[in-house]
Amino acid sequence: MKKETIALHAGYEKDEQKTMAVPIYMTTAYAFDSAEHAANLFALKELGNIYTRIGNPTTDVFEKRFAALEGGVAALATSSGMAAINYSILNLCETGDNIIAANQLYGGTVTLFTHTLKRLGIEARMFDVHKPELIEKLIDEKTKAIFFESITNPSIDVPDFEKIVAIAKKHNILTIVDNTVATPILCNPIEYGVDVVVHSTSKYTTGQGLALGGIIVEAESAKEKIKNNSRYNHFNEPDASYHGLVYSDTPFPPFILRARLSLLRDMGSAPSPFNSWLFIQGLEHLNLRIKQHSQSALEIAKWLKNHPKVKRVNYPLLEGDKNYENAKKYLKGGASGLLSFEVESFEEAKKIADSVKIFSRVVNIGDSKSIITHPASTTHQQLSAEELELAGVSEGLIRLSIGLEVVEDLIADLEQAME
Numbered sequence: 161m162k163k164e165t166i167a168l169h170a171g172y173e174k175d176e177q178k179t180m181a182v183p184i185y186m187t188t189a190y191a192f193d194s195a196e197h198a199a200n201l202f203a204l205k206e207l208g209n210i211y212t213r214i215g216n217p218t219t220d221v222f223e224k225r226f227a228a229l230e231g232g233v234a235a236l237a238t239s240s241g242m243a244a245i246n247y248s249i250l251n252l253c254e255t256g257d258n259i260i261a262a263n264q265l266y267g268g269t270v271t272l273f274t275h276t277l278k279r280l281g282i283e284a285r286m287f288d289v290h291k292p293e294l295i296e297k298l299i300d301e302k303t304k305a306i307f308f309e310s311i312t313n314p315s316i317d318v319p320d321f322e323k324i325v326a327i328a329k330k331h332n333i334l335t336i337v338d339n340t341v342a343t344p345i346l347c348n349p350i351e352y353g354v355d356v357v358v359h360s361t362s363k364y365t366t367g368q369g370l371a372l373g374g375i376i377v378e379a380e381s382a383k384e385k386i387k388n389n390s391r392y393n394h395f396n397e398p399d400a401s402y403h404g405l406v407y408s409d410t411p412f413p414p415f416i417l418r419a420r421l422s423l424l425r426d427m428g429s430a431p432s433p434f435n436s437w438l439f440i441q442g443l444e445h446l447n448l449r450i451k452q453h454s455q456s457a458l459e460i461a462k463w464l465k466n467h468p469k470v471k472r473v474n475y476p477l478l479e480g481d482k483n484y485e486n487a488k489k490y491l492k493g494g495a496s497g498l499l500s501f502e503v504e505s506f507e508e509a510k511k512i513a514d515s516v517k518i519f520s521r522v523v524n525i526g527d528s529k530s531i532i533t534h535p536a537s538t539t540h541q542q543l544s545a546e547e548l549e550l551a552g553v554s555e556g557l558i559r560l561s562i563g564l565e566v567v568e569d570l571i572a573d574l575e576q577a578m579e
């Protein structure tokens with residue numbers, strides 16, 4: 161089945177009410193038939209609902225559908241994208257361990273890795289996505305994951321997946337990719353050998369800026385890497401907190417099983433069933449939306465490139481962009497609605513952001529309404545000129561998230577703002 165069809169049907173069996181739309185199971189807990197039934201559920205002898213922090217029937221449809229869309233074997237939805245990213249690392253690391261992560265990452269992920277996880281004794285060793293050959297010398301026996309984004313936010317780079325995955329395979333280390341910006345429609349990292357995919361579903365999945373959510377997807381390859389691998393002893397030895405369960409010995413995908421039974425149980429960033437339902441609605445037309453976002457963004461990128469006030473345009477599928485070859489290879493049918501461009505000065509960029517009428521000044525992406533951000537005066541305000549340069553954010557940089565408005569209207573809006 162093609163992805164466009166999967167997005168409409170996977171994971172939902174109509175119950176006796178035969179509802180076409182997936183029902184919202186707004187409940188905290190579920191009744192057991194008997195004490196024995198309860199005992200079997202807790203012991204995983206039988207699968208079923210126990211408590212919504214661990215699982216919910218509406219969320220289950222969303223998880224199954226998303227796993228199918230990414231080509232994975234299981235998924236776990238969380239209350240936000242940051243929760244999904246945090247769990248994907250905590251599922252592998254303890255104090256003294258390290259991960260290798262791209263320099264070019266979402267701001268919240270950077271602070272999670274370099275401040276919050278650091279306080280827990282987990283070290284992030286950073287690499288430039290344009291120099292994957294430098295990863296190898298960062299690896300040691302305590303390295304538990306290599307983490308990068310498929311289209312980076314906000315720098316809009318496309319890494320060379322195959323080069324990174326080859327290094328990870330050689331050392332038997334799991335790769336984790338944040339596929340938020342590309343969406344499962346434009347890119348399936350699992351096809352290139354990635355083991356775990358994470359998303360903020362707050363962006364293109366809902367598509368209308370309606371709700372916060374995240375999801376972790378496990379590829380079949382994760383179990384092969386985890387099983388009997390001394391890097392991942394906690395998957396191969398009895399878990400005292402779950403009656404001595406050995407995650408890699410069960411018939412279930414071990415990464416998601418442990419994230420659910422251990423992390424969700426103990427840390428609790430569970431999604432609302434209502435939000436899961438919103439994401440199911442979003443997936444039904446994600447395919448149509450992301451292609452339109454991408455087509456409009458490419459048109460605007462081309463228009464900006466010819467504008468006399470524009471010094472540089474960053475869009476991976478724009479010919480001449482430094483990511484063009486990787487984008488052609490790894491992205492299918494578009495590069496999303498995210499683009500950025502540079503004008504001469506801080507003042508000029510600020511004036512443009514202040515003068516647009518259709519674009520909203522918002523720090524978000526992936527909404528059906530177009531968004532403009534001037535990082536130097538907002539998200540990156542606290543950084544020094546030097547730090548801005550390291551982050552690839554110049555004072556005159558403007559980021560756009562192109563929505564679903566008619567592209568001529570968006571160009572006219574930019575044109576009047578840039579006069």
Ligand SMILES: *Cc1c(COP(=O)(O)O)cnc(C)c1O
Nearest residue numbers: 240241242266313340360362373
């Ligand atoms: C927004 C975003 C996140 C964080 O997701 P939330 O749902 O806001 O917690 C993570 N990664 C990327 C690439 C994002 O754009």
